[in-house]
Amino acid sequence: MKTLYLECAMGASSDMLAAALFDLCPDRDLAYLQLTHLGYPGLHLELAPAEKMGIAGASFSLWLDQPPQGHFHADLAWVEELLLSLDMPRAAREKAMAVYGRIAQAEGAVHGAGPREVHFHEVGSPRAVLSVAACCLLWNLLSPDRVVVSPIHLGSGVVQCAHGLLPVPAPATARLLEGVPVYGGQIEGELCTPTGAALLREMAGSFGPMPVMAVEKTGCGIGKKDFPRPNCLRAFLGREEEAFQSNGAALELVCNLDDITSEALSFACQKLLEAGAVDVAVTPILMKKGRPAFQLTCMGREATREALVKALFQYTTTLGIRERRCPRYTLDSRFEEVSTPYGPVTLKISEGYGVKRCKPEYDTVEAAARKAGVPFQTVWEAAQAADRDR
Structure with missing residues (x-):
């Protein structure tokens, strides 16, 4: 999948976006040639x-031989x-029409x-429309x-517009970016313009x-x-292989325990697995007042969230649970059986991301070792040898 990632750590304007996209063009x-033949009289790029x-990057400049004088007004x-x-x-x-449709809705x-x-002011000027057209081309x-598109830096302070001094983000920009991850900061000034915001909304899937992708080219506006x-917008063009994509969101439930016995903790881990946990891990930690403790991390799916939360409160001594979600990447796995001098053993074969791993399954190795009366490691090595000889 051909993917374009836009890093808007310094916001976005149509000029910066046009420069970054041009920088990517093969x-x-x-x-x-296409940009300079848009057919608008007196256009210079x-x-x-x-x-x-x-x-280092590229800059985009656009001007007209006869720009409108005074306050310019235009409608959709x-x-x-x-x-x-x-x-x-x-x-x-x-x-480009869809971008201006968004701007008109917001205004x-x-x-x-x-x-x-x-009635548009700055965003409806011929120069602004041509800059948006260049981005879309x-x-x-x-x-x-x-x-x-990354979370968008908006800037802070005020910006001078046709209506006077307006807060950053400008009201139309704020409307355009409703529901989008944005943030302010200590940099004073308007970092994301209305045309930049509308372009990002229209472009972004x-x-x-940034997704896991093989980057083929970078651009900087x-x-x-x-x-x-550095006042720049970076663009990354590459490929998201299907195997690189997340297998879905993992739900992590975490709590710290300083007053639970080892036996009770072991029992709680087993109960969490029975409640639908994908995995459970225990990490020794040191808490306040120098108390040795355990951090219990339970990984599950959204569908089992309620059951896992209930099990954590029911089977541990915790008074609170932290919850977080993150993408989860896994290799594709399958099971195959091989013959060894000590009996059949199941192998777990995992592949993806250019990696292949093969591991004998513990239960079948243990069963074969007990039945044959040989060490566990002997059967393990025999299973690995059988896999290599296939």
């Missing part, structure tokens, strides 16, 4: 190498008419108006099967950490403003 000449605080119909006039692939145009919600009644050229951190 055929930059073709990409530049510059995609050039750039650097911020030692980080005007933006759609402009996009229809551009010489760009239909799929890219539809993406309408902020101002208490319908999407087609909204490059996105269409790359054609990833999936786009994943999901938001979260350099922003124009200077901050205490």
